[in-house]
Amino acid sequence: MRCLSSLLLLSLAFAACANPKPNDGRAYVLIDGKWEPLVESGEPDLSPQNLPTLQDFAAISRAHQVALQLPRLDYSAAEIGHVVDDILDTATTRLDTIAAQDPATVTFADSFAAIDETLFPVVQILNQLWLMKESRVEDDIRLACNAEVQKMDSWFVDLGYREDLYRLADGFRTAYEAGKRGELTGEDLKLYQDAMRDYRRAGFDLDAATRAEVADMQKKLSELANNFDTNITNAAVALSFTTDQLEGVPESFLESSRQDDGTHQVRVTVTPDYMAVMSSARREEVRRETNRARYSVAMESNGPLLNEIVQLRDRIAKKLGYANWADYKIEPKMAGTGQAAIDFCEDLMKGLQPKFDAEVAVLTKLKRQETGNQTAQIHWWDFRYYQNMMMKRDFGVDTEAMRVYFQLDRVLDGMFEIYQHIFAVRFTEMEPPYKWNGDLRCFLVSDAETAEPLGIFYLDMFPRPGKYNHFAQFDVISGRTEPDGRRRAPVAALVCNFTPGVAGEPALMSHSEVETIFHEFGHAMHAILSTTKYNSFAGGSVPRDFVEAPSQMFEAWAWDAEVLQRFAVDYRDPSKKLPPELIKKMEAAQKATIGLAERRQMGLALADLRMHMGDVSDAGQVCNDANSEALFAIPEGTNFAAYWGHLTGYDAGYYGYAWADSIAADLATVFENAPDRFLDQGIGLRLRREIYQRGGSRDVREGVRAFLGRDPSNEAFLRFLGIE
Ligand SMILES: [Zn+2]
Numbered sequence: 001m002r003c004l005s006s007l008l009l010l011s012l013a014f015a016a017c018a019n020p021k022p023n024d025g026r027a028y029v030l031i032d033g034k035w036e037p038l039v040e041s042g043e044p045d046l047s048p049q050n051l052p053t054l055q056d057f058a059a060i061s062r063a064h065q066v067a068l069q070l071p072r073l074d075y076s077a078a079e080i081g082h083v084v085d086d087i088l089d090t091a092t093t094r095l096d097t098i099a100a101q102d103p104a105t106v107t108f109a110d111s112f113a114a115i116d117e118t119l120f121p122v123v124q125i126l127n128q129l130w131l132m133k134e135s136r137v138e139d140d141i142r143l144a145c146n147a148e149v150q151k152m153d154s155w156f157v158d159l160g161y162r163e164d165l166y167r168l169a170d171g172f173r174t175a176y177e178a179g180k181r182g183e184l185t186g187e188d189l190k191l192y193q194d195a196m197r198d199y200r201r202a203g204f205d206l207d208a209a210t211r212a213e214v215a216d217m218q219k220k221l222s223e224l225a226n227n228f229d230t231n232i233t234n235a236a237v238a239l240s241f242t243t244d245q246l247e248g249v250p251e252s253f254l255e256s257s258r259q260d261d262g263t264h265q266v267r268v269t270v271t272p273d274y275m276a277v278m279s280s281a282r283r284e285e286v287r288r289e290t291n292r293a294r295y296s297v298a299m300e301s302n303g304p305l306l307n308e309i310v311q312l313r314d315r316i317a318k319k320l321g322y323a324n325w326a327d328y329k330i331e332p333k334m335a336g337t338g339q340a341a342i343d344f345c346e347d348l349m350k351g352l353q354p355k356f357d358a359e360v361a362v363l364t365k366l367k368r369q370e371t372g373n374q375t376a377q378i379h380w381w382d383f384r385y386y387q388n389m390m391m392k393r394d395f396g397v398d399t400e401a402m403r404v405y406f407q408l409d410r411v412l413d414g415m416f417e418i419y420q421h422i423f424a425v426r427f428t429e430m431e432p433p434y435k436w437n438g439d440l441r442c443f444l445v446s447d448a449e450t451a452e453p454l455g456i457f458y459l460d461m462f463p464r465p466g467k468y469n470h471f472a473q474f475d476v477i478s479g480r481t482e483p484d485g486r487r488r489a490p491v492a493a494l495v496c497n498f499t500p501g502v503a504g505e506p507a508l509m510s511h512s513e514v515e516t517i518f519h520e521f522g523h524a525m526h527a528i529l530s531t532t533k534y535n536s537f538a539g540g541s542v543p544r545d546f547v548e549a550p551s552q553m554f555e556a557w558a559w560d561a562e563v564l565q566r567f568a569v570d571y572r573d574p575s576k577k578l579p580p581e582l583i584k585k586m587e588a589a590q591k592a593t594i595g596l597a598e599r600r601q602m603g604l605a606l607a608d609l610r611m612h613m614g615d616v617s618d619a620g621q622v623c624n625d626a627n628s629e630a631l632f633a634i635p636e637g638t639n640f641a642a643y644w645g646h647l648t649g650y651d652a653g654y655y656g657y658a659w660a661d662s663i664a665a666d667l668a669t670v671f672e673n674a675p676d677r678f679l680d681q682g683i684g685l686r687l688r689r690e691i692y693q694r695g696g697s698r699d700v701r702e703g704v705r706a707f708l709g710r711d712p713s714n715e716a717f718l719r720f721l722g723i724e
Pocket of ligand 1: 519520523548551
């Protein structure tokens with residue numbers, strides 16, 4: 001286990017600057033690379049590890065008109081319910097007062113802006129509940145937070161349906177459109193427009209009868225979607241095969257799947273089982289049967305249900321004034337319309353064609369060699385198997401052995417230097433008033449030039465029981481302009497699960513974890529660099545098909561030789577740098593079948609979009625057709641979509657993954673072409689100014705164009721995928 005003291009000793013901010021912090025017991029703050037004493041008279045220095053505390057930053061925060069605080073996060077299970085109730089009661093009372101105003105005379109400040117202001121503490125406690133629910137060590141507080149999150153969710157649902165607030169907003173609109181109110185600009189205008197758009201989307205513009213009809217349809221829709229999900233959850237399909245039939249499948253799988261009669265159970269509805277057969281079973285008929293079984297799961301129940309869902313969605317969209325469900329769902333996103341999303345996918349499909357064809361040719365050759373059949377073709381049930389064969393044959397990269405080059409502390413140190421440099425910010429490790437776990441670290445982010453405190457981030461790096469088990473950034477406090485004009489400094493937390501060091505070894509990362517930390521840290525910076533006026537637009541409050549792009553972009557840093565050589569050294573002998581050819585080999589491996597992988601994504605994205613463009617009688621067929629067009633013919637008589645959980649909740653949204661990837665690749669080109677490439681501060685500052693600072697306060701399309709200096713295109717993404 002790594003120990004706390006070693007973590008605290010390595011202060012990355014100190015490592016990044018030439019002069020160490022004076023160790024005379026006084027509090028210091030790093031300003032322009034120099035440690036300046038920062039204790040106002042009468043303010044005690046209580047920092048136990050000689051790390052500065054929040055108190056040490058008080059004077060500089062005041063000087064810069066910044067509201068810098070950390071939330072409590074140390075509530076007990078008994079307390080948290082009362083805290084939430086108080087906040088909700090206060091907000092409800094304030095909203096009642098706001099709603100009671102005369103719609104004919106209400107001002108923007110007393111309506112839209114007042115609501116944003118009222119919701120600020122509500123959103124913050126919700127953020128904090130989410131973090132505590134996923135990170136607090138005590139079971140009872142995690143459970144309590146979970147219950148409070150649900151309470152708050154339903155509070156927000158009720159809020160969205162408040163007639164009185166709509167009447168107020170509508171009254172303002174009437175006056176505004178008649179020119180009786182001052183012209184709104186910038187964030188004010190966007191706050192107003194977004195709110196009116198959301199009211200329209202919720203059906204408030206409809207007459208009472210139609211609205212009631214839509215509400216009934218929505219209710220019915222959520223019942224159907226719920227049934228669809230339940231059928232997926234309850235589905236359990238298994239096949240039995242003899243050991244001979246499972247020739248090629250890893251021994252460990254054969255062992256764990258063995259039944260009393262000596263045959264093996266392949267649980268088709270358990271993805272690792274399914275993948276074990278699809279990627280390594282030598283016999284084609286076994287793969288075919290397994291594939292057919294998987295793509296037939298729940299089709300009797302969910303096939304008809306999906307048609308009903310898709311048709312009902314279409315009727316709802318039309319009642320709300322949209323041409324189809326895709327247009328309705330995509331309206332608030334970056335793509336804007338269903339057709340724009342389809343055009344994007346079809347364009348990418350076309351661009352991928354040569355790479356896809358080349359990859360299939362390699363796999364076909366492998367199949368012909370293996371089977372001796374010179375006319376053999378690659379089918380849906382073949383591609384994973386031959387892909388796996390090719391990877392083993394051509395790209396034997398031992399990714400585990402590469403961990404020695406990615407000592408966690410060094411990676412963090414190196415990554416911090418890069419982020420600090422390109423965004424012209426400085427990180428100073430500090431001691432938070434409360435730690436939910438002993439390993440927790442906390443850093444102040446300040447502007448490198450002005451020393452203005454910008455925000456704070458926490459790092460919670462290692463797994464423990466009950467903790468969130470992936471990697472994610474959590475907003476803790478979101479930024480905004482306070483009513484007194486001060487800037488509220490955002491607070492973010494990275495909750496990660498890196499493997500801790502064992503027996504004398506430091507914590508080591510895999511290369512994909514290095515990619516992950518670069519990505520997640522991008523989210524934290526998106527939150528912290530935000531300087532929006534309204535909380536509604538802070539940091540990552542951007543459309544869902546865009547939100548991944550600004551952080552996804554930073555994954556490219558983890559593949560750049562120049563970046564890696566700054567910190568990727570063998571921890572046992574730091575004079576040994578990561579051999580660049582290793583990264584090249586990994587990159588080649590990653591790109592080797594990326595055409596297939598991306599075409600698969602496009603098949604899914606197009607399936608999801610086309611079934612939501614209206615006039616669909618057989619959604620399953622539309623889905624099968626799109627997948628067949630993108631990859632290989634889907635087995636006849638199956639219904640892949642019946643077992644696709646994505647269709648409830650992320651419907652007409654699957655394209656968003658590739659959309660964000662494409663924008664990310666496009667954004668990265670600006671760095672690639674800059675004089676200092678991935679370390680170019682001029683470009684970093686432009687990124688900070690045009691995208692990170694703005695959050696959702698202006699149309700993200702405008703931000704992307706301003707950063708790129710042109711319209712976005714798929715070209716960079718295709719190049720990234722290895723297509724010139
Ligand atoms: Zn992300």
